[in-house]
Amino acid sequence: MLTTFLVLASSRLAVRIKAVSAQGALLSVLYLTVRGHLFDIHTIALFFITFIVKTVFIPILISRTAKSVQTKAEFEPVMSSPVTLMIGAALIVISFTSIRFFPLVTSHVVSTLTVPAALATVLVGFLILVTKAKATNQVIGFLILENGIFTFGMTIISDFPMMVEFGVLLDLLVGVFIMGIMIYQINKTFDHIDTRTLSVLGDE
Amino acid sequence: MFFIILHFIIFLAMPPFFIGVINRVKSLFAGRRGPPLLQPYFDIIKLLRKGSVYSKSASFIFKIAPMLILTSIICAGLLMPLTGDSLAGFSGDIILFVYLLALARVLTILQAMDVGSSFEGMGASREAIFGSFSELTVFAGFVTLGIITRSTSLTDIFHWGHALKEPATLFLFATFFFILLAENSRMPLDDPNTHLELTMIHEVMILDNSGPGLGIILYASALKMFLFMALTALVLLPNGDLPGLMPAGFLLLKVLGISIMIGVIESIAARIRMIKIPQVLIASFVLTVFALLISLFERGMI
Amino acid sequence: MLLVLFSIAILLLSSLFSLLFAGEKRQTACVGTAIASIVGLSGSILSSGSQEFFFKAAVPDLVISIGIDPLSSFFLIIIFSISFLTAIYGFGYIKEQKKLLNTLPFFPLLVASMAAVTISRDGFSFIIFWEIMSLTSYFLVVSEHENREVQNAGWIYLIATHLATAFLMAFFVLLAKESGFLLFKDFAVGASTITPSLAGLLFIFAIIGFGTKAGLFPVHLWLPHAHPAAPSYISALMSGVMIKTGIYGIMRALMFLGRPFAWWGIVLILIGVLSAVIGVLYALLQHDLKRLLAYCSVENIGVIAIGMGLGLIGVAAGNTTVSALGFGGALFHVLNHSIFKSLLFLGAGNIAHGAHTLLIDELGGLLKKLPLTGITFLIAALAICGLPPFNGFISEWLIYVGLFQGTFSQSGYPILVLTVAVIGIAFAGSLAVICFTKAFGIVFLGEPRKIDLNGCHESSKLMLAPMFALAFLCLLIGLFPKIIWAIAFSAAEAVYPALSTAQTFAVLSSLNYITLMFALVIAAALILFFLRTLFFRKKPESLGVTWDCGFEYPTAKMQYGGSSFVEPVSAFFKPALILAADGRAEDLSEKGLFGPLFKKALDFIMFIRIRRKSSIQYYLILIFITLITLFIWEAWFGI
Amino acid sequence: MGIILLPLFLGIVTFILKGHEHRIIRRKLLITGALLHNAGVVTLFFVPDFFSFSPYIQVDKIGFLFLILTSFIFTLIAFYSLGYFPLKRLETAAESGGHIFVSCMLFFLAAMTLAISTTHVGILWIAVESTTLASAPLIYYRQSKRSLEAAWKYLLICSVGIAIALLGIFFVAAASKGTGSELSLQSLTKNGMLLNKQLLRMGFILILIGFGTKMGLAPMHNWLPDAHSEAPSPISALLSGALLNCAFLGVLRFYQICESAGLEAFANKLFIFFGLFSLFMAAIFITAQKDYKRLLAYSSIEHMGIIALSIGIGANFAGMLHVVAHSLTKVLLFLAAGNILILYRTKYVSEVNGLLRTSPSTGILFAIGGLAIAGAPPFLPFISEFLVLKHGLLTGHYYAMFLYLLFLGVIFVSMSKTVFRMVYGKKRDLIWGELPKTMFVPLAAAAAAIVMLGIYLPEKVALLIETAGQALKI
Incomplete structure (x- = not known):
């Protein structure tokens, strides 16, 4: 899993989309592994839905948006890539070392x-989310965040009804859909999708 | 009844005489024979017999003010223990006494402002501010006297007979003397003789009064001066518990002494510059506060 | 009690009707107020003893209570009598100034809320009525809101009164913490067990909270802004009555704080002396007549505070004579001030109506055009200076005598403070003389300075009648002070029942003497007039120009003006004053305390605001930082 | 259930009914949706279990209060929109998207209803996220650069926030591991003492941050002024008056769980902290604010802070009352702001004055709202604020109450200055002539409500609020 986000932190948009997709796939597989011994209809259904939503629909949505936006070139992110990468690495280290402070019950993980x-x-x-300026990248950041949370949830989840899981995914899907539309609009209105320019509002 | 009549006689008839005394003393100092002692009476009577000239700017306030001034001063006089006891004294009458005099002052100021002259306005302005300082001092003095005698009526205050044992009294006498000079526009603070200087206070306010109105005002100011002289005299040497006519007699003697003092001072002192007057008044106030503290300290109250 | 409630109901109804109508018919508010005031006045005079009623509110743990006792009825009498007269005046006033019809419906509401404040018997409804009172008066102040000045004045008023209410809320709630409920009844019971430090704190809260409304220095700030901004009949009601609810509040608050300490009295007296002297000093250095009157209210409230402080010292020392004189004098002065101050403001209304300006230096010679206004104004001016034979003297006299008596029996700090108070009142009184000789002398006497008096005419009878009534009251109370003293004393007694043992016999006999003296003053004046007419009738009288010292053409501009009149004062106090370029005194509390305070606060706020960015990344970082901080807090320290 | 599905269905219908020619029908549908929702709520009042056929959809006491409020406010806004949007359209000339707009409003209503009436934490999350999604297009109504920015910020930040809340929910779920309880409120609170405390604490922090973002607690509030100032006024009103409450309800649900787990002190501390911090930020940004809609937005932050504070100090009744008070007042103000915007065509305070002369009814209503929201009696917000103070001092939160009074004071100073600057002054010429009645009646209704309730709180209403407050205590 580590590989996926290391890739994410570095390279181009298309790659990122693919990475998200891969992550989604891994996530859905995780569903199976988490409940490995219980191949009931619930788990399988979830697996499929997650897989479809996360690895198929959402990446397609994003890449379609990206295409419609016709990104010309890579924008300078708020922070340069190497720095971001290093901070990312540091964060990973922190998360691995500080995990002892979290009293998670990891018995059945x-x-x-x-x-x-x-x-x-x-x-x-x-x-x-914080360092990338482009709107599409922010969506990706958001998705990664969400994936992380899902992974988290997966390890401990037991009794969310299927309806709920399904609803969560649906929300996500719609969310990304709307974000896509928005990005399209942003591009149309501003001629680019650099969110740093979206800071007109505020108190004088 | 006798004392009432006596009170009125002393109070209403005697005052101009003392003005004459002052003038006589001043003339003697200047090496002149001076006007007769009763000259102030003649002046007033002469004025009362004349007709009046009123300013076009003046309103009815100007016409009635002299009478009202006289009224309030006469009423203040009723509170002064001229014959040992006052006519209408009661506990707390010192306040009324001061306020009646203040009423007279207000009316003088207002009638001065009525004619719209810049001279009289100036005088009114000065009278107002200096009057307020002296009123302050008078009150501080009364507080001191009140603390010494535990009383708030003029009669009771001056029934007390051990003035000279109180060190505070000397201070008080000094300040009341100052107030006497200031309130009655006497020499180091104001000059009653000049009429056309920009440095005048009281006289300039009555520039436009004429005839009977002026006469009444002159009479009223004589009464007022007498009251202050009596007050100053009593502060230094109170009536005590003397019987019969003695208080009245002594009082007249004391007042006579004070008028001579005033005459002397007027002759030898030069007028203080106008700007310095508040300082002098405040100095006398500080003196009173001093007296107050001493008397408090003596009684172990602070 | 029922009559009072009934009158409040009439007031509310008349407000409602007047709201529904438009145009001239809005005057129902004035008519309604006048009727209701009569009803309420009779109700409050007839009420004897104490009554209380309780209602259960829907909010849990909240009981609403109303009641009446001598303290309430004393203030109710003031409220209703002045509101009656101002309503009549207002009727005439608004006839001339149609624009004011807009805010007229608030007028009965203001009266109603003032009455409601005095009969409220629990913290919650008290605060509500209190704020309604503030709000309605605010709306009345900004009647002429097209003017920026007026808007600002209103704003300052609103802020001051609202911030003060915060203290009151804290005051009542802290009391409730002691006794469990917000009912006054329980507060009074809890007063016996209250700890000294809490009582002291609450006392300070009450002074700040109520003192702001009353106009004590340095929280008087709103007063000189609001009064000139308001229409005259409202200024009269506000200055005459509404600020007295602050005094009522302090008196009421004292009921809940148990036995007072001498330092309370000392604090109150010192504040009072400051208010009195500074108030009048600022008053006499103003150019606007209504502003002058407003500052003068600060002075009088200071005098009242001195009286109350004296009362507290007396109670603390167990000297009932002193405390009776203090509280009685203070309450007496409350009544007196409400009479002559509203009269003065009504007079200012007539002047504004006649001469279209209130700038003292432009006025002059109005006595010939507005003789009746002038006479009533003069009477009020004399009364407010405490000069005999008017009512102002009586209350000042009571306080003076109380202070003197206090100096006889106290020692240590109290005696020093009491002497300071005597001198302070005396000084304030003598400055008030300057102030009002200026106000009357410049405005009414001499020749007009910058105004054209041709179009100037006396106001209508409807406006003059209430003024004459007030002027007559000034004289009447001066001549017969005993009735008012009895009412004021019983009001004070409601706060400290121990006062009933006070040896007021001596006071009463002195009051008799004062009556005698006043009668003598008047009689002597009349006799002398009689003599004067007798002797002078035949004397020739002629008219001439004012003596001009040789100048050929004395013009009106050569007269002494208001500023020059008080120049010696401002020169003398220069080190202690902030003088504006035009010789007007700037308010120390405004320029020296609250102004910089607000400025500093604004600077601080702007300092923080500059740091805000508006990019989305920044927003996200903030969220993240918060999250991490909380987690660290939780992990290391535990929340 | 019906009241959730109905707006959903109507929303879909309107979504289908595209085109200019259907706009009348769409409007009718909007009103129908609002009124039917009302009817549903009323039915619920008399027959409490009428709609609950799913174990996860149940309106409890707190929810019921919020539901009534939401329904009432939505109706007001729906009526107001009838007058507002036709006028607005003249101005912006934006023709497209009418169908999306109306349907999104209805979806929004559905999502809010779901969020209020669910008892399952997962569904709650879904519903809250849906409200974000449904309202983002509403903010974007104007289709300008600024509104786009606002909408984007709103969407992304709230989504992130809610994602954090999801993490928190997972923590709570983890905490409930092994207790055998379902992830529904009832069973979680029933087994409260069995939950893993440490996980629950962390979960609550996450949820508070997450939903707090949506609720507008400082320092997660930054999207709020942007979104509120750019959204069309009725939408701002809806966001402020209803949506914030829903997010708050989300937090409250978990607060209940914490309470049942004996973590009351912990949660209270957080509430007090966030409450005061929100008040502080609001105080700072309300002062000298140049844009009156942002002013109102910051005022929402302030009031969310007060509500959080009141729950934190245990003044549940006051808190619930304040929810009601704030919603009604804020709706009034935002709608009035809508009128002002149309009349003056500017959001700058400095360019608006003389409202009372220009449009007396708007002026009066705006003044009432301004005074009420600043905390002046006899309006409803004052009562709840006073009760908060009372409770706070009675329970010994002296420092918090000191700060509370201080911030409220600052806010009052600044708020009243701005409001009366706008209300008073000379008359201006109207651009649009008189506004239609539908743009005053809902405002007047809200104003009447806050005045009426401020002066006299009927027993029934008080009871409703009281039971809601008590339900908060497990």
């Missing part, structure tokens, strides 16, 4: 790695 990994994912997602 697949591997002890999942919790810190999830935490690291959340943090990196946040990092991307």
Whole structure:
């Protein structure tokens, strides 16, 4: 799992989208592994839905948006890439070392790695949200954050009804959809999707 | 009844005489024979017989003010223990006494302002501010006297007979003497003789009064001066518990002494510059506060 | 009690009706107020003893209570009598100034809320009525809101009164913490067990909270702004009555604080002396007549505070004579001030109406055009200076005598403070003389300075009648002070029942003497007039120009003006004053205390605001930082 | 359930009814939706279990209060919109999106209703996220650069916030591991003492931050002024008057869980902290604020702070009362601000004056609202603020109450200055002529409500609020 976000932290947009997709796929697989011994209809359904939503729909949505926006070139992020990367690495280290402070009951977790990994994912997602200027990247950051949370949830989840899980995913989907529209609009209105320019509002 | 009549006689008839005494003393100092002692009476009577000239600017206030001034001063006189006891004294009458005099002052100021002259306005302004300082001092003095005698009526205060044992009395006498000079526009603070200087206070306010009105005002100011002289005299040497006519007699003697003092001072002192007057008044106030503290300290109250 | 409630109901109804109508018909508010005031006045005079009623409010743990006792009825009498007269005046006033019809419906509401404040018997409803009173008066102040000055004045008033209410809320709630409920009844019971430090704190709260409304230095700030801004009949009601509710509040608060300490009295007296001297000093250095009157209210409230402080010292020392004189004098002065101050403001209304300006230096010679206004104004001016034979003297006399008596029996700090108070009142009184000789002398006497008096005419009878009534009251109370003293004393007794043992016999006999003396003053004046007419009738009288010292053409501009009249004062006090370029005194509390305070606060706020960025990343970082901080807090220290 | 599905259905219908020619029908549908929702709530009042056929959808006492409020406010705003949007359209000439707009409003209503009436923490999350999604397009109504920025910020920040809340929910779920309880409120609170305390604490922090973002607690509040100032006024009103409450309810649900787990002191401390901090920030930004809609937005932050504070000090009744008070007043103010915006075409305070002369009814209503929100009696917000103070001092929170009074004082100073600057002054010429009645009646209704309730709180209403407050105590 670590590989995915290390990739995310560095390279180009298309790669990122693919990475998110891969992450989604991994996430859905995780569903199976978490409940490995219980192959009931619930788990399988979730697996499929998650897989479809996370690895298929959302990446497609994002890439479609990205295409419609016709990004010309990579913008300078708020912070330069290497720095971001280093901070990301630091965050991962922190998340792995500080996990002892979190009194999580990890008895039935697949591997002890999942919790810190999830935490690291959340943090990196946040990092991307904060450091990247482009709207699409922010969506990706958001997704990574969300994935991290899902991973987290997965390790401990037991009795969310299917309806709820489904609803959560639906929300996510709609959210990304609306964000896509917004990005489209931003591009149309501003001619670019650099969110740093979105700071007109405020108190004088 | 006898004392009432006596009180009125002393109070209403005697005052101009003392003005004459002052003038006589001043003339003697200047090496002149001076006007007769009763000259102030003649002046007043002469004025009362004349007709009046009123300013076009003046309103009815100007016409009635002299009478009202006289009224309030006469009423203040009723509170002064001229014959050992006052006519209408009661506990707390010192306040009324001061306020009646203040009423007279207000009316003088207002009638001065009525004619719209810049001279009289100036005089009114000065009278107002200096009057307020002296009123302050008078009250501080009364507090001191009140603390010494535990009384708030003029009669009771001056029934007390051990003035000279109180060190505070000397201070008080000094300040009341100052107030006497200031309130009655006497020499180091004001000059009653000049009429056309920009440095005048009281006289300039009555520039536009004429005839009977002026006469009444002159009479009223004589009464007022007498009251202050009596007050100053009593502060230094109270009536004590003397019987019969003695208080009245002594009082007249004391007042005579004080008028001679005033005459002497007027002759030898130069007028203080106008700007310095508040300082002098405040100095006398500080003196009173001094007296107050001493008397408090003596009684172990602070 | 029922009559009072009934009158409040009439007031509310008349406000409602007047709100529904438009145009001239809005005057129902004035008519309604006048009727209701009569009803309420009779109700408050007839009420004897104490009554209380309780209502259960829907909010849990809240009981609303209303009641009446001598303290309430004393203030109710003031409220209703003045409101009656101002209503009549207002009717005439508004006839001339149609623009004021807009805010007229607030007028009965203001009266109603003032009455409600005095009959409220629990903290909650008290605060509500109190704030309604503030709000309605605020709306009345900003009647002429097209003017920026008026807007600002209103704003300052609103702020001051609202911030003060915060103290009152804290006051009542802290009391409730002691006794469990917000009912006055329980407060009074709890008073016996209150700790000294808490009582002291609450006393300070009450002084700040109520003192702001009353106009004590340095929280008087709103007063000189609001009064000139308001229409005259409202200024009269506000200055005459509404600020007295602050005094009522302090008196009421004293009921809950148990036995007072001498230092309370000392504090109150010192504040009072400051208010009195500074108030009058500022008053006489103003150019606007209504501003002058407003500052003069500060002075009089200071005198009242001195009286109350004296009363507290007396109670603390167990000297009932002193405390009776103090409280009785203070309450007496409350009544007196409400009479002559409203009269003065009504007079100012007539002047504004006649001469279209209130700048003292432009006025002059109005006595010939407005003789009736002038006479009533003069009477009020003499009364407010405490000069005999008017009512102002009586209350000042009571306080003076109380202070003197206090100096006889006290020692240590109290005696020093009491002497300071005597000198302070005396000084304030003598400055008041300057102030009002200026106000009357410059405005009414001499020749007009900058105004054209041709169009100037006396106000209507409807406006003059209440003024004559007030002027007559000034004289009447001066001549017969005993009735008022009895009412004021019983009001004070409601606060400290121990006062009933006070040896007021001596006071009463002195009051008799004062009556005698006043009668003598008047009689002597009349006799002398008689003599004067007798002797002078035949004397020739002629008219001439004012003596001009050789100048050929004395003009009106050569007269002594208001500023020059008080120049010696401002020169003398220069070190202690902030003088504006035009010789007007700037308010120390405004320029020296609250102004810089507000400025500093604003600077601080702006300092923080500059640091705000508006990019989305920044927003997100903030969230993240908060999260991390909380987690660290939780992990290391535990929340 | 019905009251959730109905707006949803109507929303879909309106979504389908595109085009200019259907705008009358769409309007009718909006009103129908609002009124039917009202009817549903009223039915619920008489037959409490009428709609609950799912174990996870249940309106409890607190929820009921919020539901009534939301329904009432939505109705007011729906009516107001009838007058507002046609006028607005003249101005912006934006023709498209009418159908999306109306349907989003209805979706929004549905989502809010769901958020209020659910008892399952997962569904709660879904509903709250849906409200974000449904309202983002509403903010974007004007389709300008500024509104786009606002909408984007709103969407992204709230989504992130709510994602954090999801993490928190997972923590809570983890905390409940092994207790055998479902993730519904009832069973969580029933087994409260069995929950893992440490996890619950962390979960609560996350949830407070997450929903707090949505609720507008400082320092997570930054999206709020941007969104409120850029959204069309009825939408601002809806966001401020209803949505913030929903988010708050979300926090409250977990507060209840914390309470049942004996973590009351912990949660209270957080509430007090965030409450005071929000008050502080609001005080700072309300002062000398140049944009009156931002002013109102900051005032929302302030009041959310007060509500959090009141719960934190245990003044539940006051808190609930304040929820009601704030919603009604803020709706009044935002709608009045809408009128002002149309009349003056500016959001700058400095360019608005003489409201009372220009449009007397708007002026009066705005003044009432301004005074009420600043905390002047006899209006409802004052009562709740006073009760908060009373409770706070009675329970010994002296420092908090000192700060509370201080901040309220600052806010009053600044707020009243701005409001009366706008209300008073000389008359201005009207651009639009007189506004239609529908733009006054809802305002007047809200104003009447805060005045009436301020002067006399009927027993029934008080009881409703009281039971809601008591329900908060487990």
